[in-house]
Amino acid sequence: MAIPTVRNRLQSFCRDHKGAAAVEFALIAGPLVFLICACIELALVILLSVSLDNATDVASRQIRTGIATTGNTSLTVFKQKVCDKMGWLSGSCMSSLKIDVTTYNNFSEIPTTDLIKDGEFDESKFNFNIGGASKIQLVRAYYEWPLFTPFLNAGLTTLSNQDAVITSKVVFRNEPF
Template structure:
């Protein structure tokens, strides 16, 4: 009787070792195990990179569009809010939807410490732009330019922690605070 048990165990061991030495599908199994985390990481990284690129483009656009406000060229030409939007959009290299997703607020403030710093996101996760205006100020005034853009996240499941707006969007913000030059009749 003991030899029958031994022969069954020996046969099972032999079959298991032949099964374990088979490696024709190992690469496919290994790829299946690491594919999901790998693509999760790659797409998440691409999403964060896109947000940084769009933030840099927005910063560039705000800096260039705010220059005529700072020098007084916008005030002497009577620039309107829509003309400022157009100047801002011209600096975006056609990479952003300026008509539907771009919001801006240009305010004259009493001092650098009194610049608006609150979030424009309301409780519903939307941008509340009721208090936004366009007041570029006069000579030597301190002006705060805030620009907001709603960026659609393209990998909704992966980048859920980045969504700070409703409908899986991320708010990109750029600010410029400066003292206007002494332009016009008050120039020194």
């Protein structure tokens, strides 16, 4: 009589699907949460990139039109103008932003490489040189952004501390002011 009871219980257990969804969710919960976090962080990186591009372009207009040459525009003042246009990051902008403004005589002289060497910014290469009328300018803005999602830095330029570097570059010829 004991054998039919064990058989009945085994059959009953095999037919019972209570808790199957909880087990399945437990198996996919980790990757699902990771993907959601990665999507949110990637959206923030894209938002930062668009904001930095816009802010760099708007602040560079003062160099292009000659307004920056008439006042006492320094690197700090220019950085503040870029940060003012990135309102949602105003708290950490000044400490995370690096600016390079360089003058060239012709477009073929403009370098295509970034100012990052061995996972660090090459501080000796940074300039703040507002050129004169009709000079060619390269304005580069670099923003350090800490990443929280593992493996997201594989597709981004990163520093040795694993912070992503969001870059914006603007090249233009100054107006004949």
